[in-house]
Amino acid sequence: MSDAAELLVTARDLWKAYDDGRVPVLQGASLDVRAGEVVALWGASGSGKSTLLHLLGGLDLPDRGDLRVCGLDPRAEADRLELRRRHLGFVFQLHNLIPDLTVAENLRVPALAVDRPRAETSARLERLAGEVGIAHRLGHRIQDLSGGERQRVAICRALMNAPRLLLADEPTGSLDEETGDLVFTLLRELAARDGIAVVLATHERRFAEACDRRLRVRAGKVSQA
Amino acid sequence: MRFLSLVLVNLRRHRLRALIGVAGIGFGVAAMLTILGIVNGAIGMFERILSTDSHYLVLEKNVSDLFFSAVRDEETAAIRALPGVASAHPLLFGIVSSPGYPVITCFGVEADDPRLARAEWRAGGRADFGRRPGEIFLGQRAAEFLHARLGETVPVGASALRVAGILKTENGFEDGGVFLPLAAAQALFHRAGVSSVVAVTLHDRTAGAEFKRAVETAHPGLIALENREFNQSYHSFRILKTTAWAVGLCAFLLGGLGVANTMLLSVFSRIREIAVLRVCGFSERQVAALIFGEAVLVAAAGLALGFALGAAVLAVLPQVPQFQGYVQAEVRPAVMAGIVLTALVTAVCGAIYPARFAARIQPAEALRYE
Numbered sequence A: 001m002s003d004a005a006e007l008l009v010t011a012r013d014l015w016k017a018y019d020d021g022r023v024p025v026l027q028g029a030s031l032d033v034r035a036g037e038v039v040a041l042w043g044a045s046g047s048g049k050s051t052l053l054h055l056l057g058g059l060d061l062p063d064r065g066d067l068r069v070c071g072l073d074p075r076a077e078a079d080r081l082e083l084r085r086r087h088l089g090f091v092f093q094l095h096n097l098i099p100d101l102t103v104a105e106n107l108r109v110p111a112l113a114v115d116r117p118r119a120e121t122s123a124r125l126e127r128l129a130g131e132v133g134i135a136h137r138l139g140h141r142i143q144d145l146s147g148g149e150r151q152r153v154a155i156c157r158a159l160m161n162a163p164r165l166l167l168a169d170e171p172t173g174s175l176d177e178e179t180g181d182l183v184f185t186l187l188r189e190l191a192a193r194d195g196i197a198v199v200l201a202t203h204e205r206r207f208a209e210a211c212d213r214r215l216r217v218r219a220g221k222v223s224q225a
Numbered sequence B: 001m002r003f004l005s006l007v008l009v010n011l012r013r014h015r016l017r018a019l020i021g022v023a024g025i026g027f028g029v030a031a032m033l034t035i036l037g038i039v040n041g042a043i044g045m046f047e048r049i050l051s052t053d054s055h056y057l058v059l060e061k062n063v064s065d066l067f068f069s070a071v072r073d074e075e076t077a078a079i080r081a082l083p084g085v086a087s088a089h090p091l092l093f094g095i096v097s098s099p100g101y102p103v104i105t106c107f108g109v110e111a112d113d114p115r116l117a118r119a120e121w122r123a124g125g126r127a128d129f130g131r132r133p134g135e136i137f138l139g140q141r142a143a144e145f146l147h148a149r150l151g152e153t154v155p156v157g158a159s160a161l162r163v164a165g166i167l168k169t170e171n172g173f174e175d176g177g178v179f180l181p182l183a184a185a186q187a188l189f190h191r192a193g194v195s196s197v198v199a200v201t202l203h204d205r206t207a208g209a210e211f212k213r214a215v216e217t218a219h220p221g222l223i224a225l226e227n228r229e230f231n232q233s234y235h236s237f238r239i240l241k242t243t244a245w246a247v248g249l250c251a252f253l254l255g256g257l258g259v260a261n262t263m264l265l266s267v268f269s270r271i272r273e274i275a276v277l278r279v280c281g282f283s284e285r286q287v288a289a290l291i292f293g294e295a296v297l298v299a300a301a302g303l304a305l306g307f308a309l310g311a312a313v314l315a316v317l318p319q320v321p322q323f324q325g326y327v328q329a330e331v332r333p334a335v336m337a338g339i340v341l342t343a344l345v346t347a348v349c350g351a352i353y354p355a356r357f358a359a360r361i362q363p364a365e366a367l368r369y370e
Helices: A049-056 A077-087 A103-114 A118-132 A147-159 A177-194 A205-209 B003-013 B015-051 B073-080 B114-118 B140-145 B182-188 B205-218 B227-233 B235-268 B271-279 B284-319 B333-359 B363-367
Strands: A007-018 A023-034 A038-042 A064-069 A088-091 A165-169 A197-202 A213-218 A221-224 B056-060 B085-098 B101-109 B120-123 B135-139 B153-156 B159-168 B178-181 B197-202 B222-226
Touching: A007 A049, A007 A197, A023 A049, A023 A197, A038 A049, A038 A177, A038 A205, A049 A064, A049 A165, A049 A197, A077 A088, A077 A103, A088 A147, A103 A118, A103 A147, A103 B003, A103 B271, A118 A147, A118 A177, A147 A165, A147 A177, A165 A177, A177 A197, A197 A205, B003 B015, B003 B284, B015 B227, B015 B235, B015 B284, B015 B333, B056 B205, B056 B227, B073 B085, B073 B197, B085 B182, B101 B114, B101 B182, B135 B140, B135 B153, B140 B159, B178 B182, B197 B205, B205 B222, B222 B227, B235 B271, B235 B284, B235 B333, B271 B284, B271 B363, B284 B333
Parallel strands: A023 A221, A038 A197, A038 A213, A088 A165, A165 A197, B101 B178, B135 B159
Antiparallel strands: A007 A023, A007 A064, A213 A221, B056 B197, B056 B222, B085 B101, B085 B153, B085 B197, B120 B159, B135 B178, B153 B159
C-alpha cells in the first residue's frame, strides 16, 4: 500500500483499563491505517485486540491518547454516530444478527439508521447478497442458516452503508477451518474490489500473514510483526 | 423493512408479554369507559329530569345537594307570577324504599307537569294523577322490578300505596322511579310546603337575565340558574365526574405499570440486540423511538380491546334488573378522546425508563453481555 494513500486511522498512545483502572488492557497503543489496506491485529486472547477495535469504532472510549478515524473524533457522540452510519462496518466473531428477522431484514437495518431510500437499499442488498453467495437465503430467518452463512450475512450487513473502513473482530473465530478460509477470502476480495480498508483482529497466524500488514498486539502495545 | 416492522417484530417475538401489556391498558380503558359512561349517563339523565321543557331552574342558594334544597310553595307561586314566566313546575325529590329495593327515586310533581304529559302511559292515565289519596304512579321499569300492576298495592316505606298508573319515559331515573302528587310527596318526606326545585319556562328566553335578577332580588335565599349553568356548577355532578376520572386513572396507573414492566423486560432481554442496532448506526433517539413505538402499539391494541370490552359491558349493564334501569350509559366524544389520550400518555410514561435505559446501552459493554 502506498504511503500516499489517505490515512484513515491515526491512533497515538491509546490507554484503556477496566474495573476502575485495576485491569489495564491497552498501554500506549499506536497505529496508522491507510485507505484500502488490510491490517491484521495479531495476538493472543486477552492481548487487547478487541478493545483496540472497539476504540477505533467508537464502541468504547480510550482513557487517554489521540485518535482520529476517517477524519472524525470517536470521542464525540456526533462523530461516533457519523462514523458508524457512514464510514465504518463491523463484523464480530459471533455474527450478532437479529434473530426472528429474515436475512433481508437484517441487511436493511443499517439503511434504517440512515433512512436511505428503500429502492436504493434493495438494489445494494441484492447485489451484495449475490456477491457473498446468500441471494437464495434472503427470505430465510437467521435461525435457519449455517454458521458460515450467518457470517457472510454479517459481512454483507457491514458493507450495506458502503463503509471506508471495516473492523472485523475474529470473524473466523467461531467457524471451522474450511468455512473460516472462505469467509476470510471473501472479506479480502470485497475489500480489495471496493478499496475498503480492513482492520482484522485475529489470533490465527495464517490469516495475519495473508494481510497486507501484520501488527502484533502484546501486553497492551502494538508493534510491527 | 421499515422502522415500524422492527417495532412489530419485537412485539411478535414476545407475544405473551405484549399481550399482558395490551391487557393492562385494555382493562384500564374498559374500566374508564364503563365508569365514565355510567356516571355521565346518570348525570345526563339527572340533567334531563331537571331541564324537561324548561329554561331556568330555581333552587335554594348554596345548598350542597338538590335533595336538601327547599323552595317554599309561596315562593313558587311568586315566581309563577313574575312577568315573562310561561310556566313554573315545582319538583320535590325524595328516596323511597320497598322490600328488596332500598333506593327508589321518587318525584313529587303537580298533575300538569310536562314529564307526565310527555310520558307514554302503559296503564291508567294522566287524568287520574292526584285525584285520590294513597295512590302512586310507577315508571315502567319500577313496575317491572316491583312486580306491580295497576290496582295492586305496593309497600313504600311504612305505607302501602295503590298503583294508579304506569308510565313509560325515556329517562332511566324516571322510568326506574315512582311519581307522587306534590302534596303527597311533601307529606311522605315531612317537607310540608316545599319543593326541591322549580323548573321555569320563559316566554322569551333572551329575557333570562331579567328573570334571574327578579328572582334573586325578591327571594335572596334562592338562585336561578340556566340549565347549562346549573350542570356546570352543581357540586354533586362535579364530585361524581372527578371521582369517575380518579377511579379510571387508578385503573390506568395499573395498566401503565404493566406497560413499564413489559417494556423493561423487552429491553433487558435484548440488550445485545440493541447494542447491535447502535453499532449499525442507530442513534440514542432512534433506539428510544423503537421502545416508545412498541409502547404506543401496545396502547393502541389496548385501546381497541378496552373499547370493545367497555362497549360490551355498557351494553349488558342496562339489562341487569338489579340496576333498576338507572344505567343509561352516555359516551361523549370528549370522553373517548380523553381515554385515548390517557392511554397513550400512560403507555409513553411507562416506557420512559425502559427507553432511557435502552438508549444508554453502551455497545462495547453490551456486546460482551451474555
